[in-house]
Amino acid sequence: MAVIAGGGWWAMRQRASEQPTVAAVTPVTSQSQDLAPASTPEATLPPNIGPPTGCIHRPAFVSQLNLGDQIYIGTNLKGYTGLTLSAQQPDGRVAVYQHPTWDDAGNLAAYVLDQAGNIYVAPAPFVSLDENLPEEQNNIYKIDTHTGVMSLFIKLPWAQPPNTTNPYGVMGLTYDCDAHSLYASSVAGSTYDEELGRIFQIDPATATVVSQLDGVDAFGLAAYRGAAGKRLYFGSARNSGIRSVALDETGALSAEQRLEFYLLQAPGGQDERAKRIQFPKRDEMLVKGIEFNYTLRAASDFKEHDYTYRYDPANDAWEFVRMRLREGVQ
Amino acid sequence: MLHGLLPADKNMTTTKRLLLPILILSLLLLAGCGKQETPAPVAPTAPVEQGATQTAPAIIAIPTLSPANHITPLAEELDEKQQLAQNVAMNSPLLQKLTTDPKTGQPLRAEVFGVYPARESDITSESEICKTVTCYRVDIYNWATNTTYVVMVDIDNQQVVNVDAMPETSPELPPHLIREAMDIAVNAPEVEKELGFKPDPDAPTMAGVKTTFNNTACELSHHLCVAPTFEMKDKALWAIVDLTDKKLVAVRWTDYGDYSGGLPTEETVERQDIFEEYCRQSHELEKDGWRMDFILTASDGLRLSDVAFQGEPVLRSVKLVDYHVSYSTQDQFGYSDAIGCPMFSSAAVVAMSPPEIGPITDDDGQEIGFYINQDFVHPLWPQPCNYRYNQRYEFYKDGRFRVMAANLGRGCGNDAVYRFLYRIDPVAPDGGGQTFAQWDGSEWKVWEKEQWFKETPDTPLTPEGYLYRVTNQDDSGYYIEPNRGQFGDGGRGDNAFTYVVKHHPDEGDADMLTLGVCCNLDYRQGPEVFIDGESIVDADIVIWYVPVVENDDRPGHEYCWADKVVENGMYVTKIWPCWSGPMFIPISK
Numbered sequence: 001m002a003v004i005a006g007g008g009w010w011a012m013r014q015r016a017s018e019q020p021t022v023a024a025v026t027p028v029t030s031q032s033q034d035l036a037p038a039s040t041p042e043a044t045l046p047p048n049i050g051p052p053t054g055c056i057h058r059p060a061f062v063s064q065l066n067l068g069d070q071i072y073i074g075t076n077l078k079g080y081t082g083l084t085l086s087a088q089q090p091d092g093r094v095a096v097y098q099h100p101t102w103d104d105a106g107n108l109a110a111y112v113l114d115q116a117g118n119i120y121v122a123p124a125p126f127v128s129l130d131e132n133l134p135e136e137q138n139n140i141y142k143i144d145t146h147t148g149v150m151s152l153f154i155k156l157p158w159a160q161p162p163n164t165t166n167p168y169g170v171m172g173l174t175y176d177c178d179a180h181s182l183y184a185s186s187v188a189g190s191t192y193d194e195e196l197g198r199i200f201q202i203d204p205a206t207a208t209v210v211s212q213l214d215g216v217d218a219f220g221l222a223a224y225r226g227a228a229g230k231r232l233y234f235g236s237a238r239n240s241g242i243r244s245v246a247l248d249e250t251g252a253l254s255a256e257q258r259l260e261f262y263l264l265q266a267p268g269g270q271d272e273r274a275k276r277i278q279f280p281k282r283d284e285m286l287v288k289g290i291e292f293n294y295t296l297r298a299a300s301d302f303k304e305h306d307y308t309y310r311y312d313p314a315n316d317a318w319e320f321v322r323m324r325l326r327e328g329v330q
Numbered sequence: 331m332l333h334g335l336l337p338a339d340k341n342m343t344t345t346k347r348l349l350l351p352i353l354i355l356s357l358l359l360l361a362g363c364g365k366q367e368t369p370a371p372v373a374p375t376a377p378v379e380q381g382a383t384q385t386a387p388a389i390i391a392i393p394t395l396s397p398a399n400h401i402t403p404l405a406e407e408l409d410e411k412q413q414l415a416q417n418v419a420m421n422s423p424l425l426q427k428l429t430t431d432p433k434t435g436q437p438l439r440a441e442v443f444g445v446y447p448a449r450e451s452d453i454t455s456e457s458e459i460c461k462t463v464t465c466y467r468v469d470i471y472n473w474a475t476n477t478t479y480v481v482m483v484d485i486d487n488q489q490v491v492n493v494d495a496m497p498e499t500s501p502e503l504p505p506h507l508i509r510e511a512m513d514i515a516v517n518a519p520e521v522e523k524e525l526g527f528k529p530d531p532d533a534p535t536m537a538g539v540k541t542t543f544n545n546t547a548c549e550l551s552h553h554l555c556v557a558p559t560f561e562m563k564d565k566a567l568w569a570i571v572d573l574t575d576k577k578l579v580a581v582r583w584t585d586y587g588d589y590s591g592g593l594p595t596e597e598t599v600e601r602q603d604i605f606e607e608y609c610r611q612s613h614e615l616e617k618d619g620w621r622m623d624f625i626l627t628a629s630d631g632l633r634l635s636d637v638a639f640q641g642e643p644v645l646r647s648v649k650l651v652d653y654h655v656s657y658s659t660q661d662q663f664g665y666s667d668a669i670g671c672p673m674f675s676s677a678a679v680v681a682m683s684p685p686e687i688g689p690i691t692d693d694d695g696q697e698i699g700f701y702i703n704q705d706f707v708h709p710l711w712p713q714p715c716n717y718r719y720n721q722r723y724e725f726y727k728d729g730r731f732r733v734m735a736a737n738l739g740r741g742c743g744n745d746a747v748y749r750f751l752y753r754i755d756p757v758a759p760d761g762g763g764q765t766f767a768q769w770d771g772s773e774w775k776v777w778e779k780e781q782w783f784k785e786t787p788d789t790p791l792t793p794e795g796y797l798y799r800v801t802n803q804d805d806s807g808y809y810i811e812p813n814r815g816q817f818g819d820g821g822r823g824d825n826a827f828t829y830v831v832k833h834h835p836d837e838g839d840a841d842m843l844t845l846g847v848c849c850n851l852d853y854r855q856g857p858e859v860f861i862d863g864e865s866i867v868d869a870d871i872v873i874w875y876v877p878v879v880e881n882d883d884r885p886g887h888e889y890c891w892a893d894k895v896v897e898n899g900m901y902v903t904k905i906w907p908c909w910s911g912p913m914f915i916p917i918s919k
Binding site: 125128130134166240241262295 | 593629668670673844
């Protein structure tokens, strides 16, 4: 069973002078974590090494909401379908805001922001398909930074359409500030026998696919500038492997994949899939691993593991640091 | 005070470190335990010098075990210090508490697995005192909860310094269990079959029992499992042994150094085997005059097709499309659960065991038919908001058959209303049309057009208990007897919605997406979308049967419910299934 829905949280700060007006108040019971990239540079690393995510900007419409100082984006808030913004209020309660369009695509999961503060978000079924039709799971939606309105951004081309034996489409999203490219992974149409997923490089300005890698079922993904150039790291949806491909200066995907490591190789590592890959520090990769078998999940407790790896520039490789269990109820 | 500590060489996560102390602290508070435990009554001992340093005082006597102690000591020879550390740990009120069911006070099965002088890596900030006194580490395993307690014991002062609880983790096995696991593996016919020879008892290696065999190896049963591994030239045979139930769970080959296939565990092996055997291929079954094909679907449960009796076609197919569950006290809260294959499916609750086929016997023990049962379960069941469903078909030698389904708890609350969506597609032996009729209290009234009906306890039945009738052109066919609790399976009645529609292949012949929504309690369960006024007299029809069943958790009245109880020191799950489904009885010509 997969914990697909709910891409976690992304924190945004706003000016302290803005007063919150609470749209709806709901205590948040799910776990949350500030996933904003750390800004502390590691002194020993050359300055060009690190994730190309520094341009990410908060959505402009957020300033109109007066939600509070620190705002979280979530796609797994209990009681809500779709994307939400949450902010803790001075009295300890949590204000939740949801634009009327943010549940139009059913349950959502992966999301990412760009340098203008637009939010790109992808659907993923949760428990059942009644709000997530298979043929809509390869769509990406865009929440406009100025209006907050969510609308269809792009329908990604699939090798085969999603179906009842694999109801999933887009699994991961990331943004590269160097090339101003959006990357998406999709497993649409893949079967037990055939790996038909794709990784796409998308031009956000034109909503067109610039380059793509075929025959890859990938889950979470993220770009990183290493000692030997920039690579797109991605977790396989079919095993616990983390792989990568080189990106050229335009952000185009190369065809040659490199196996980095398996989560299973870590001490205590599990046969999990990398739902999300992040770089909380310039030299640190955080992989969120979950169980995934191309089935839906029942509503219940979830169990995830966070795997941390440190970058070794001399070998352009990653070394395991630690693993943590994260549990909760959804 | 108890702290969540972990030696550096254990796979304890930070979260566990944070959460476990809270859990255990709660237990401590409930138990009224203080910051420091009172040492158990002991035989006369030398006075302990205050501020003792690393020089341990002489041990005068080893504390005797409390008569009420239920923890099994280590079955190995121990030296004096080990014995002392073990007894202090076992006498600890905290350990006694942790190995006792908090609800009933019944002792749980627990055993000491190891007693070692504490290594430097065992000492953490919570057991820092062990740098100045002599400490031993005692590993105690709770068989009932699959939890390991690492107990740090100060033997100088005969007290427990710290206890670290690690759920779903087993400690290093004591030699007698290693031998037992080896014996089970070596003597298993499955191992001999895979290897092609009976292995020598000393051949299996226990390499990496702790590290290469994942501590979630028996994820479904939550049992203590190990994998004696038979290493061949370029691959290895893993024999997964369940030491709690003392049986072989599975065998699986792995290639050295290949992580792409994952590690063989109880769950992964089951998942793979079921998918390969029952999701990718159909099976034919012939028994007691019946023949049929069956297959596990991606989202419609176990589907039977081309069902015939004595060579005459009866059903084109029958399956269970969805389970709807809503909670009456929570507006529009619920789920539409699809059941199906454990991989590559749109099921939320999946098959984790193969279909079971067995005999049906009457009160005299005579075999009168057979059943096919398919279990669908969430791995964490019966924890709250986890579900278990059963699908069952019964076929009798006299031509009767029953289509059944049940919920086995536990769901998200005690106010659940379940609705099971059966799709039953009957066929006439001659391929002609069929006619559906309902008993109105005095005669059979034919349903002229597609429609639905909701049965209530007051709905009239024939003297035999029949509500509906499906007839062929030659007046043969079946009566349909609704479940009103008369079938002896604990069912309390279906109060079902019945929809009859004209057969169209695109209305459910193939695997269906979620049909309807979770929380409608009226006729809008999903099949109503196929009702559009078509004539169903002498037609190819499909019957949708949707029982409405409410759960109950009141003691003595449990229904659609499950709970854990202690039996012989182990947790076992007690179930109160709510069986539903109508019986089909052949019409005598």
